[in-house]
Amino acid sequence: MANPLFSDREVSFQLYEVHGAGDLCQLPAFADHGRETFDLFLASARKIARDVLFPAYRPMDAEPPRLEGGRVRVHPAMKEIWPRLVELGMTNATRPSEVGGQELPVLVAMFAGGYLSAANGAATAYAGLTAGAAHLVEAFGSEEVRRTFHEPMISGRWSGTMALTEPHAGSSLADVRTTATPMPAGPGRYLLRGNKVFISGGDQDFTENIVHLALGRIEGAPAGIKGISLFAVPRLRPEDGRLVDNDCSSAGVFHKMGWRGIPSIALNFGERGDCVGWVVGTPHQGLGHMFQMMNEARLMVGMNGVATASAAYHESLEYARTRPQGRPLAARDPRTPQIPIVEHADVRRMLLKQKAIVEGGLSLLAECARLADLVRHGPEEDRERRRMLLDLLTPVGKSFPAEAGFVSNSLAVQIHGGYGYTAEYLPEAWLRDQKLNSIHEGTTGIQSLDLLGRKVVAGGGDALRALAAEFAAVEATNEERAGLRAALEKIAATTMELAQRGLAGDRDGMLAHSVDYLDAFSVLVISWQWAKMAAAARRGLERDRASADFYRGKIAAARWFFANELPRVSTLCDICLTDASFVEARPEWF
């Protein structure tokens, strides 16, 4: 059976039985929509994913982009794929109709993106980056900037990128050095000079032009993040109705272990002193503006983590069902036929763990997407609470799929045995792809500092209380409820203790274990999602006996997660509070 990438039954379960996609249509913004339009959009996305993107995945992995004569050539399949992504609306699906969008809920668009990302994450990323860049221009650009850049990007004639990282400062955006000198030519235009690295899609040969949404520093700006501005820096700049070279050159293509369908580029701005950038939004507030794109991109990375893990899960599930090997433990007569390996308990352990990670992660991203919709279009009085929750969950939505997805994709290789280690099967490629997700768009360490250093302590813990209220609303079993409550109380007490250290000036004592804290917090949040899904499955079992196997699988995965993962919360919290081994370790001890 061909790999479905995501199970369609799963997607409809999450959308309509768990996350209330149908209810969203009662909001004025989505009044023109209904389950039919959502399903049509999803059907188009999954068809393109399965028929167009997925067949190109392995060829694009095998023949990565090359730098030739100063330009980057990507796999020719992108020339066919790109118009299909644009036509589907992936550059603009969730934006209002005034700006050419379909005003679809983020919730629906995210599932559509999930199919595409599972089929071919690299190909899909070009569209995601273009969408994020266009949205930045739409939200913060002057009238001139919007007129110049917006329509060409959403129509797919031009693509977009985000250009933040510089060679000497990966995660440390305060140290961005790219300079911007005001041009006499007109307000809002600057001459840029600087070097950027790891720019995904930073060059390619399937669109007429590329627009880099880049961070730089206007001459005389304050040091640090308060002096960073945002610029639109096109590869070719419009001048007198023509496009002329804008002095953005590709200095090199990084050879990556995965994501090989999209180049990662070292870009030089202004080597000849002729690179023009249009400031986007308010000078010196560029980082704040960029956070719109970063937050969107973080959830997109989370979805890629889930999607890559989902494709690998389905591949290993099919393999396990069809690969005969060995016999039941209790019946080893070598003359009996071998059994499919799914009959071995340990193989089912690996499959159920993958399922729990994939579907738990998907549900969290659905939760985030729905919150994003409600923050924008829901009742005014709930928006602040929902924004807080979305802010709180974003670092988890970015990092859990990356970290747990890497474990999950490793299990997909393991189930394939020796074959899994070879290019005859796809899991090894998905394992290579997944590794990037804990690095780009803010490493797991950065996400953990965001969670513990900002999100959980903001407003004196309001977000955590809002989360507790969400937990209480789930129709959980008594056992699930008790488990969730104990874990939440442990996290709350740990948070309090750590916050007090921070208030007392001991930032290291507060934040040294932030990654362990993020791990514990993620387990709690995913347990909550599994409780929600298990509740929906119990309801479903009463109503829809034809789907009984599906619902029983849901309940089994919830059981697995509660039994195997939730107990880690308490251990990790204790570790956060008590282990000072590496905090005290000096560099010279290693």
Place this chain on the structure above:
Amino acid sequence: MANPLFSDREVSFQLYEVHGAGDLCQLPAFADHGRETFDLFLASARKIARDVLFPAYRPMDAEPPRLEGGRVRVHPAMKEIWPRLVELGMTNATRPSEVGGQELPVLVAMFAGGYLSAANGAATAYAGLTAGAAHLVEAFGSEEVRRTFHEPMISGRWSGTMALTEPHAGSSLADVRTTATPMPAGPGRYLLRGNKVFISGGDQDFTENIVHLALGRIEGAPAGIKGISLFAVPRLRPEDGRLVDNDCSSAGVFHKMGWRGIPSIALNFGERGDCVGWVVGTPHQGLGHMFQMMNEARLMVGMNGVATASAAYHESLEYARTRPQGRPLAARDPRTPQIPIVEHADVRRMLLKQKAIVEGGLSLLAECARLADLVRHGPEEDRERRRMLLDLLTPVGKSFPAEAGFVSNSLAVQIHGGYGYTAEYLPEAWLRDQKLNSIHEGTTGIQSLDLLGRKVVAGGGDALRALAAEFAAVEATNEERAGLRAALEKIAATTMELAQRGLAGDRDGMLAHSVDYLDAFSVLVISWQWAKMAAAARRGLERDRASADFYRGKIAAARWFFANELPRVSTLCDICLTDASFVEARPEWF
């Protein structure tokens, strides 16, 4: 600073301060040796590792073997490397002088192999496989077989492989189908016909000949593992003083995600009906004989896991010490210089975790190696106890470095950030390499069944009691002692309960969580090793203040392991006993 692969100080600490390499010279078998000969051997190994093998690592990874005109061409660097490995003695170092060996302790040879494996695991594997194959021939071969195959292998003119796996039966050796028909030509010769896959070094072009130690089934043999025999199947067979084609053809080279310096081959025996194999040992007892090579290979794989992780650890340590980025959490003035990332607590967390895995794994392998020496050369009265311990620890020695080493190598990538994901740095290659170690020579699942289904229950738990006695001998702190005791008691009680299920006929109930059991057991065993190392470090601190930083690092890593890993034992044991989620899950629920 160039990557040391292993720290020399670490190696001397483990050999002489923890695992008593010096004491071994008091055994008659090693009376000709002393610390000087050991150190000379180690110095030669590390020199070859650093000067010859390591520089060839990346080129061999970048240009993997190719099948051309029916023969496999490997990277030309092997033509230089191979004689150096043979000259060092890696085909025969631990064998007696009567058979051309140096009679070095396995303990010393294993550390030498560690340097080589860290430098270039693929290159080293050719020698390891040849050593194992030669040892099989030495131990079980008839006089004719030994005369024909032994000297050519240990002299490096011929290489050796192990040829077990067949396409339809990876882990299930009971299903081996290769057939062997007795030849009238002479007793002990058979015509072989069959297909083998994943044969490491199954073809190459730097030795005159290749000898496959292959499993097959003599016509009329019983079904299952009781009908399997062992054969030496050369690529070219000696006939009238010449070497003639022996009808072993390379049907394909697998494209692997790592270990790309050594080909993994699909081999066909007897396509033309002219493939002669010499039976090695007793017909139908081939699997038992092969276990000698498998057990050696399992520890070799474990050492590769440790070695690959050690190289990656040292690479990330050096990067962390020299890469400036960000500022202390409490001092974010952007005008101050950036600090090396090793100053960030989370980076030290990742480094200390790597250190704990690498050195904990190394110490376990040293323990196993010393046991192997004492089983063969130690006091008679202790041999049985030590053999039991070695048998018990082998599945852990094989799988812990593979599984934890994969996590460790992933951290090495993470510390390198975006650069770590690219081929500009080595960690991505070591991450790809490490993945194989949980698959070849018996998957982690197979190791876990060996541990729980056989080793811990053998002799009514004698091995576990022997282990407890070893624990008691460690000069641990009270806290370490209490932690070890509680964990051991938990494991013992869990083992008892699971064994009772097995005795009651519920094999699935006993073994379903075997991988979780192996995980718990591994944590216990590595904690024990850390307690031993911490004790030696405390002694060292009193004696050798010049090494104070080294010893403090040891104590910090022990502290990390006890605080972060040991608590998992209890949770995992509970899971083994109570979680039935995937046991009860039906294939159709997924």
